[in-house]
Amino acid sequence: MKVRSSIFASLCLILEVLGIALFLRGFFPVPIKSSFSSKSKLSDLPAEPFTGSSPNSSKLPDPLFKRVVIMLIDALREDFVFGSNGRNDMPYTRHLVERGSTHSFVAKARAPTVTMPRIKALTTGSIPGFIDVVMNLNSPALLEDNLIWQAKAAGKRMVFYGDDTWIKLFPKHFMEYDGTTSFFVSDYTEVDNNVTRHLDSTLRRDDWDILILHFLGLDHIGHISGPHSSLIQPKLLEMDDILKKIHGSLILKEAEGTLPYLLVLCGDHGMSETGSHGGSSEHEVNTPLVLISPAFKRKAGMEKPSTVEQVDLAPTLALGLGLPISQNSVGRLIQPVAEEASLRDQLRFLHVNGHQLGCLLKDSTPAYEKEVGYEQFRVAEKSHGNWLKLMVEGNTSEVLTNMGKKVLKQYLEALRAMSAALSKQLGRYDMYSMVVGMVLVFQLLLLLLLAMPEALSSASLVDLPVSSALLSLPFYLLCLLLSSVHVLVCTSAESSCYFCSLSWGLVFGVVALSSALLCILVAMGARRLSLGSMSSGKSPARGGGGWSLSELDILLLVGTAGHTLSLAASSFVEEEHQVWYFLLNTLCLAVFQDVCRKYFRERRANAGQVGSLEDEDQDEMASPLADLGVTDMGSERWLALVTPLFTLVCCRLLRSFNQTGVQWAHLPDLGHWLNSSEHKVVLSVVTTMSLILIYFLVQRRCSWVSKIALALGLLGVFSYRAAVGNVMFPWQHGSRNLSKGTVEARFVYVFVLGILFTGSKDLLRSQVITTDARLKSRGLWEIYSGVVLLVSLLFRAHNLPVLCCCLLVQTLMAQFIWKKLHYDAAQTTIMHYWFGQAFFYFQGNSNSIATVDISVGFVGLETYVESLAVFLTALSTYAGPLLWAAHLVCYLSSENRSSVAVGHGCYCLALLRSVPMAAYVVLVTALRYHLFIWSVFSPKLMYESMHTLLTAAICLFFTTMEQSRSSSRL
Amino acid sequence: MWDQEIRQMASSHAIMASGVFMATVVPAVLVPGFSVYGTHLLWLYSVAGSVAVVNITLFWLLGVSPPTKKHTLTYKVSKLVRSCLYLFLSCLFFHTVVVLYGAPLLETALETFSLAVLLTSLTTLRCVCVLGPNVQAWIRVFSRHGAMSVWDTSLQMVVGCSVVGAWLGAFPIPLDWDRPWQVWPVSCSLGAVIGYLTGLVVAPTWIHWHRKHLTYKSK
16 A cells, blocks of 8 residues: 555554553553542541550540641742741741741652642642643542541531632532632732631631631742742742731630640742742752641740651641541651650550551552561551550559650651652552553554655655555464453453553554554565665665765764653753754754855865866965855855854854753843843833744735734734733833733734634635645745744743744745755754754743743633643644744745655654654653652653644644645646 | 875874873873862863974974975965964854853853863864865865875864764763763863874774775875
8 A cells, every 4th residue: 555655654643642642641650549449437547556455445536736727828938938038038937937836847749849739749648640730720629538528527617718729629628718710820919819808807707627728929929030039028928927917816716725726837839940840859849837836845946947748747637636547648647746745645646647558558569568667567566555555554664654755766667668668659650551552652663764765755655565464364363462462461460550441442453553563564674675685686886775974964863863862861851952952053063064065165166167276375365255255146155154153143042041951940041031020121122123023034925914914913912911011012101000911812813813714725725726836835834924923922022032033043044055955855854853842942941840831821811711721831832843843844845845845844753753752652661760750751751742742733734735735736 | 005104194193192191191290289170271271282282293293284385484474373363263263162052151251262272272273284274275175075185084083083072072061960070161171182082093093994995186
């Protein structure tokens, strides 16, 4: 069966996406759950270990606290409270930490440091899997056993104000609530006022037991301007005042004889030096945890706060309130909290906690009895029993106390070990699904590679031996074999496996696909081999295929391979932008060398024809620059020479626009400089200039309707930025009240749709009615300009110069380099891909989840519409690669290119994406127990998969373009 | 075919390599507290200096550089001045390229410029010695099939190896190992010097290996 290479490539890529989806499903582990789906009950609690025969209680000791106020400040970093600025920023809190009856800790959050998984961690005590990040934007109700559910079941009355994620997670749990949506990141006062306005009345009342406050303002400030902005201090002071108010009213309510209150100040995650979060740098992970209660000893001075895990809060609160610990909690009691209780109660608390951890361990590991922690717990339980026996017998000697302390120590040790063992358990993978996905991806990659000579031939047709493979005996045998393997694996696997839970039809489809691919691969491989031996037998002089490689080809191949290899190192994943910038610079230099060579060699050749042997002196005097101006094609040569250099300078400039990555992300960059309020005028000017330049670069090849639409659209972009408050209107200096700019953004959307519509209309007309190549290229260009307009709306104001540079480089390179130097489609595609990758990072992206700008999903929307928000976010994140791919289509299908160029480009794009993707899938599988797997490699895996999906869509677009071309040719 | 020249080249390359070696060892003995990482710039300049001295002396003694037609003093002086000018321009060129590759513009300007000086001494200086201050000849040698003698081929190789060495030397910088040789510009200058030494070894070996197939167009 003969297939055109573009169709072949898109087909491969789409199947690959399916394989990746299967792999991802297997890779992101389902969090450990207790085998009982029910929730913990008080009646399930273990009895106090007692070797005697007296009536031992299975009750919990009396609760330590009556009321709990949890004040959760989003993105509260540890050093905001405990650092050197804490004394000024949060004076009251600091005073309490140093002198009050408090316990202070640094609570370590786990990656991903995003709000919803952290709320889950705080309430369930378990560590939510990475996949929760993806679900972060729409939080369904939390069904797992959790503290809030337990409190409600125990009849506690709860009040909640703050981030509405809580309300979605715990619907109908709160007696009274008021949620604020956190999506309008630019607002940082109203979100907190929404919380504070209820505070006075609530604090005056007595009808609640637990009050939870979640303040979002600080996080929003971090997103807008970073942790060192001038907005931070007033916000922290405001928070400090709120804490003071709560503490004061709690003290007032305090009555003799009742249980004390507990006030918890904590953060869900920190913020990085750039103000975002999601990764696992020190600043993002370390949050303060201050527990304030009259039950604690007064502090004498500032001590260095000790470190606990964030998940430890859940069991501590549960025990402090006399509730059962939620089943899936991997946290352990923060022991100082119970310090003032009697030794018996303390031991009981630890025993309950240990028992719960032990149960969880039993459910999650088959060989739980060999775990060190479990053994230690058994020993501690036994000595606990002995101690109780002595105590009940009335022994009150020093020996008893010492023994009790020893038991306490044993318990703590056991808890620590069990908690660690459980945390390690969280990375359990569904290897079978992963392997199946990986095999599919690899088969497709091999297929792509084997088809290379045919796909890149001048016919651009790939001969796939599909029918012969499907009718061959090995195919059926393989199907049978793989099916039996599947049955064998699924019946023997003890853990749950996604691929096994699929329906039989689907599984058989995958099995048949895989075996068919294998057969095709073998057939093609055999054909290649026989062809190879034939050709080498015929003409030994030609050697291996007869493809001579220039330096540029070598660079392109080595660069692609080198980049793929570099993904194995976590630092290179974190700093991937450096690799791309480096490669891009080298590419520009290589192109420069090519240009030089072309023009100077030509000149020399001409000189040789004339036959005037140059004298040495003349040769020396004639500097290369001097004679350029004299020749006929002078200006063009000049421009061709200058273009790579200009691109180099551009890249250097763009590199300092957005510092990304991890190691150097804190360095000052132009983006921050432009965004600070003092430089608003500069930003306005830069934005205006960029928009004008964008207009002139894009309008060249549009129809006049689109030109007008584009101009109006770009005007709309500026007024949107002005309405949101990023830039200033030149005629409006006073402070205007800021809006969300919905009207302006929708105005732009209308023009985007209009331009896209005209473009597709032109394309359709060129395809159906006339066979006008010019009409078609205009249509393509209009679609491209529609995308540019949309991107310029979505990009932040300081990123508009990046877009502008992108267009400028595209125009210059197309005009003076790609056309003039006659690079073939494959070379051009690789260069486009490299540029696309580099611009992905130029626009401020990185391989950490933290840099995804979700505020883009709300441009021009009043409410949160999930599908649109996801689409817009993906579009703006991958704007760089997308724009370069769009430009590639326009360039390759422009009039004077050969008709197979689009097919070649599509094939190369698919191959370029498949190689790193396949390699990365293997790498991630091999490194699945690496320390940084969750913080570094998993986000990258998400990015890579998303990019592959996007490339598949682009390849489909390529295919339709090529199809119309060939049909118009007929 | 070119046995004598290859022998000459091998021995001269050996002397150059030992020059680099001496430039590392001698200051280590003489200067207290000298180390390649710690006092990196000192090492860098000592290597650059020794390479320059050895190159100029050797090529002057060997007489590889193209014969001059005029023997007037002014001509010689102008040639010398032009060589110096080209060397300086090449320093600036390398500095610019390194900055374009991402080196900080102002903060580590001295280090960057030192690297540029080292690269110049490893590459451009040899060009000046072999080909004279003649940009056309340089362009000829570095374009495809442009070599006209064994020395041109060796020049291509040594220069290529040095530059590629410096290029490869930049790769360890983003790694988070916190080693002293990851500090800018240690890895790059080390890479350049190692590449240079490799080039010195590879060039005569390769030429010796391919001496049967080597053909050069005459001028």
